[in-house]
Structures are given as C-alpha cells and as structure tokens.
Amino acid sequence: MLGLEKFDLEEIAGALEDQTDYEHFHLVDPRTGEMGYWTREGGIDGEHPVDLDELDLIPIRPLPSYVWYEDMADFADGISDERAGRRLERAIRGRGAFRRFKDELHEEYPELLESWYKFRDTRAQRRAVEWLADNALVDRETAARFVAELPDPDLP
Secondary structure, three states: OOOHHHOOHHHHHHHHHOOOOOOEEEEEOOOOOOEEEEEOOOEOOOOOOOOHHHOOOEEEOOOOHHHHHHHHHHHHHHOOOHHHHHHHHHHOOOOOHHHHHHHHHHHHOHHHHHHHHHHHHHHHHHHHHHHHHHOOOOOHHHHHHHHHOOOOOOOO
C-alpha cells in the first residue's frame, strides 16, 4: 500500500466529480499512484482501444451528482447571511442547480466564493481519500486520520 503523498488528491477529487459521460475514465496505477486517462475509442494512449478490464489500473468512477449537490445545500444552510442562504437554497431547486448556484455566487455573493471553494475542496479531498481507502490503495487508519484532521472549514 502506498502513502497518501503518492496520490494527487485534487486530481482524484476532480475525477470523482466528473459527470460528463462514461466514455472516459481517469485511472490510478495502484503500484505507483500515477494517474492516467482512458477513452473507449482511444484506450490509454489515445490511439489503441483497450477494454478497461484488461488494464492493471483502477478506474475512478464518478460519485452520483447528489453527493456534490449536498455540498451546495450544506453550504447554503451553514452560512450566517440568512438572505444569501435562502437565495442559494432557491438556486439549487430543480434542473440546472449547479449552474444556478455558481451564477448566484458569482453575480450576487462574490464575497462568499473563497469560502465556498474552501468548503467544496475540503469535502472533495476527504472523498478522494475515502475512495483510496475503499479501493485498498491506502489503509483505513490513514484515511480515517486524514478525514478527522480535515473538518469542514468555518463558514462566514
């Protein structure tokens, strides 16, 4: 098993969030922690298709969008500005929630952007470490310690 320092947590978190399609996957080499990329048509080198099952790499399958939606809801619920919280909660109702939330922050509450990014990134890093533990790439004790030492940041 490798230590956490061998993995790019930001890249793993991005792969866990990637909701574009299932025609491509980010991959992790369990021996080195190096990241790769696979597409159905181009394999891992961009030219030679290969079945994912034939690789000694672990695909990172995206988490369901509701996981990331909960981050927006928790952020809106946790900020002290009640008006901003209500507007953000309204923005995430229905289809297009992610875009509306982002637009609302950028256009109406840019002062909350830094707090949002820190909140979102903290949760994404914890999910990346949990994914590594779930795939036996780091031990559970290391993952639990990391998650415990990285609580949600205080919200304004």
